[in-house]
Amino acid sequence: MQVELTRFRVRKGQVERGEEWMHFLRQNMDAVEQTLAPEKMYVETIFSEVRDGHMYLYWYSVQGQGAQPVEESEHWVDKEHLRFWREVIDPTFPGENLTMEVLMMLADVRKIAVMHAFNLVRKALLSE
Numbered sequence: 001m002q003v004e005l006t007r008f009r010v011r012k013g014q015v016e017r018g019e020e021w022m023h024f025l026r027q028n029m030d031a032v033e034q035t036l037a038p039e040k041m042y043v044e045t046i047f048s049e050v051r052d053g054h055m056y057l058y059w060y061s062v063q064g065q066g067a068q069p070v071e072e073s074e075h076w077v078d079k080e081h082l083r084f085w086r087e088v089i090d091p092t093f094p095g096e097n098l099t100m101e102v103l104m105m106l107a108d109v110r111k112i113a114v115m116h117a118f119n120l121v122r123k124a125l126l127s128e
Contacts, residue, residue: 001042002063003103009093010055018055021084022046031077038073040064057089 010018025032025046036044043062048055070078089095 002065003061003100004063005058005060005098005100007056007058007096007098009090010057010088011090012054014088015055017084018048018057018088021081021088022048024080024084028077031075035070035073035075035078038068039070040067 035041041061041063043060045060047058047060049058050056070082073079
């Protein structure tokens with residue numbers, strides 16, 4: 001299992017477009033959830049912050065090993081997600097991975113995450 005928290009800077013003048021992106025994801029959550037199983041994405045959470053005059057988006061994720069990269073997905077919501085990414089994320093500011101010091105998770109929560117991932121994969125396979 002891979003746990004990450006990564007910070008990305010939003011391009012100057014693209015804050016509104018970044019907000020549209022987050023709205024798009026919230027409005028299409030059923031489609032977003034369909035993409036989680038192939039990516040073995042158990043948890044993906046996006047936070048935002050304005051600091052020093054820049055907007056930043058933070059991705060917190062808990063992901064299984066051997067996942068399909070989002071760039072390889074043929075799902076329409078991933079294609080739109082990547083289009084937003086290219087428009088909004090500042091390529092001159094490389095993403096910064098924050099250092100995880102401690103992971104605290106109840107064993108029951110870990111079991112639920114694994115079971116949820118299994119069900120997502122099963123659901124995706126049955127719908128093919």
